[in-house]
Amino acid sequence: MGTALVYDEEMTKYKLLWVDPACKIEVPERLTASYEALVRSGLSGRCVSVPARQASDAEILLVHSEEYLEAVKKTPYMTLEDLKEFTLQYGDVYFHPNIYHCAKLAAGSVLQLVDSIMTGKVRNGIALVRPPGHHSMRGAANGFCVFNNVAIAARYAKQKYGVKRVLIVDWDIHHGQGVQYCFEDDPSVLYFSWHRYEHQKFWPHLRESDYDSVGKGSGAGFNINVPWNKVGMENSDYLSVFCHVLLPAAYEFCPDLVLVCAGFDSAIGDPEGEMCATPDIFAHLTHLLMNLAGGKLCAALEGGYNLTSLAQSVCQTVQTLLGDPLPRLANLRSPCISALESLQCARSAHRQYWSFLKHAANPPLPEISTKPIKLAKEEEEPAETAEEESSGEAKVWPEPPQRSCPPVCSASVLPDDVAGADGLKRLSTSGALQPRLVNKLKNHFTKAADDGDAVATISRLHTLMEKMLTNEIGNGLALVPDVAAATMCFAQDLASDLVDRVLVVCVGNATGLNYVTTDGRALVVHISGEDGEERKSKYYIPVRLKQGCGDTSGFLQAVLGLLLPLGYEYDPGLVLLGRMPESGVGDGMWQQLIGLLRGFAKGHTLVLMQANEEACMGPTASALLGHPAAPLQELGAPFPQDGDALERLRERLQADWKMLQTTGRMDC
Numbered sequence: 001m002g003t004a005l006v007y008d009e010e011m012t013k014y015k016l017l018w019v020d021p022a023c024k025i026e027v028p029e030r031l032t033a034s035y036e037a038l039v040r041s042g043l044s045g046r047c048v049s050v051p052a053r054q055a056s057d058a059e060i061l062l063v064h065s066e067e068y069l070e071a072v073k074k075t076p077y078m079t080l081e082d083l084k085e086f087t088l089q090y091g092d093v094y095f096h097p098n099i100y101h102c103a104k105l106a107a108g109s110v111l112q113l114v115d116s117i118m119t120g121k122v123r124n125g126i127a128l129v130r131p132p133g134h135h136s137m138r139g140a141a142n143g144f145c146v147f148n149n150v151a152i153a154a155r156y157a158k159q160k161y162g163v164k165r166v167l168i169v170d171w172d173i174h175h176g177q178g179v180q181y182c183f184e185d186d187p188s189v190l191y192f193s194w195h196r197y198e199h200q201k202f203w204p205h206l207r208e209s210d211y212d213s214v215g216k217g218s219g220a221g222f223n224i225n226v227p228w229n230k231v232g233m234e235n236s237d238y239l240s241v242f243c244h245v246l247l248p249a250a251y252e253f254c255p256d257l258v259l260v261c262a263g264f265d266s267a268i269g270d271p272e273g274e275m276c277a278t279p280d281i282f283a284h285l286t287h288l289l290m291n292l293a294g295g296k297l298c299a300a301l302e303g304g305y306n307l308t309s310l311a312q313s314v315c316q317t318v319q320t321l322l323g324d325p326l327p328r329l330a331n332l333r334s335p336c337i338s339a340l341e342s343l344q345c346a347r348s349a350h351r352q353y354w355s356f357l358k359h360a361a362n363p364p365l366p367e368i369s370t371k372p373i374k375l376a377k378e379e380e381e382p383a384e385t386a387e388e389e390s391s392g393e394a395k396v397w398p399e400p401p402q403r404s405c406p407p408v409c410s411a412s413v414l415p416d417d418v419a420g421a422d423g424l425k426r427l428s429t430s431g432a433l434q435p436r437l438v439n440k441l442k443n444h445f446t447k448a449a450d451d452g453d454a455v456a457t458i459s460r461l462h463t464l465m466e467k468m469l470t471n472e473i474g475n476g477l478a479l480v481p482d483v484a485a486a487t488m489c490f491a492q493d494l495a496s497d498l499v500d501r502v503l504v505v506c507v508g509n510a511t512g513l514n515y516v517t518t519d520g521r522a523l524v525v526h527i528s529g530e531d532g533e534e535r536k537s538k539y540y541i542p543v544r545l546k547q548g549c550g551d552t553s554g555f556l557q558a559v560l561g562l563l564l565p566l567g568y569e570y571d572p573g574l575v576l577l578g579r580m581p582e583s584g585v586g587d588g589m590w591q592q593l594i595g596l597l598r599g600f601a602k603g604h605t606l607v608l609m610q611a612n613e614e615a616c617m618g619p620t621a622s623a624l625l626g627h628p629a630a631p632l633q634e635l636g637a638p639f640p641q642d643g644d645a646l647e648r649l650r651e652r653l654q655a656d657w658k659m660l661q662t663t664g665r666m667d668c
């Protein structure tokens, strides 16, 4: 199934008609720059084009009051003076004779996306719209927004398709207070937002944008705010919040539909956000949400004011929605102290609501100043004057890397003709394997050197690896006689010669996974039901689940809170995933694991399974081909001892692995 793209140039036909420094950044070119970049890159041609439509009154009234709608209906007939007058009653927004028409198209465009996704016409999609929506409230326009496009879409999906739970992820750099107000007492809508806050000194200066606004009444726990109290946040800060706050809650919430308030003012170069995350981060943020709700993801453009980073970020998002391999995120740094404090505050505020947080460390939180902040006049964001704009040093960042389309056969079990007793010899004569490697392999398999099978297996694996590294295939699946041996041999003898770093993930009980490197050429993470060999090196991490890998909630917590952050920090060139016999891991969890691991190494994942596990071939190949993983059933809380052990393990490991940190020094 494909990716829908909704765009209508009619939504470019309104603009600011008077002088207002606060609104001048919201220009029609935001839409044309985004759309033209999709056309230029060939991405729009790969999408299913879905027409925009006007939202009806009834649809707008799902969120807004009649009084407000009636008022906005009058704006097309207003004089310029009346429009200015009308605008004054709201904050940081402007009206135009055509904005009501465009606001109905913006809201209707997102509803068209919801229809296309819920009727199975497409898997996911994005609507390039303006005016944006997440600040507008029941009875008021605000922050360039007239109707709350995403809030209307959430209510519409529930009403028309009986959707039970909607996750709204708001990665725009401003707090979508309009969305928060709309759903704060509604447990069927989980709203997550990060936003520039600077201890309430940043617009819209709301006390309720802080992390302690967790929702009200039966909605308590279903509103997650992560305030950024400093600018300059980077990729690692964003990924940490996804791994340690959003994703565990999102999986526990188990949504039927994911809506994204896709604002790209959180990218580097944006004058509003002043953050430093690069456009390719949106490839990963999108990817990390794509295995929820069976892949039903609907993104709506919100903010984004640097036309270069906006266009690049939109392309990164769409390319991921289309299923293309992700770019590697080079040299992630450790999250900054301020980000860690925000992360910890959000986790502590939600500890009582989410089982994944039940065992989280609970250090004292900083006193939240309840006194209203006094914005000294000069502290108000100064309206940039022309020369200041030019003097502000322009941010530069590298163009996101090309992301080649996945090769057609992205999962393959090599035909037997590659195997064969002389497989290895042929490889060595073909120069594919350096002679010394051949000896190493032979030595390694001396016990079975005469056993053609083992040698054949190794030559098969090597061919798969070769094809992966030449991008002839995206990923691979190999059935082998002895998974543990093959995994170790592959990691030790094959991969380490052909790729800098290989992430080895072993699932299920096994002995012999004793390959430990001290040089970091391989990172082995072994999730099983028994005690692994105790940790000898930073690069061998046994994760023990007392109830074994069949305990999906424990397994998932290990994947989201440990494996993902480790993988991002390690940044492997290849992922090797070994499924040990009788691992007990459920198909759904197995597919989620493969889906998430595809985000590393440009999707180069080699799965090794026991030859007799044909039953698992289908689900594995489906996940390798990028089909969305089956949604996990309602997750119970992880077993207490597992939850506790995982938290203790994470705390122990964070000295070596910065992406595992979740607490900053609370020297507030």
Ligand SMILES: COCC(O)(O)CCCCCNCCCN
Pocket (backbone or CB within 6 Å): 022, 092, 132, 133, 134, 135, 143, 144, 145, 172, 173, 174, 175, 203, 263, 265, 272, 302, 303, 304, 380, 381
């Ligand atoms: C959904 O709208 C997208 C958005 O969140 O980017 C809107 C931001 C409004 C930013 C308003 N700045 C006011 C400065 C006051 N001195």
Ligand SMILES: [Zn+2]
Pocket (backbone or CB within 6 Å): 172, 173, 174, 263, 265, 272, 302, 303, 304
């Ligand atoms: Zn914004």
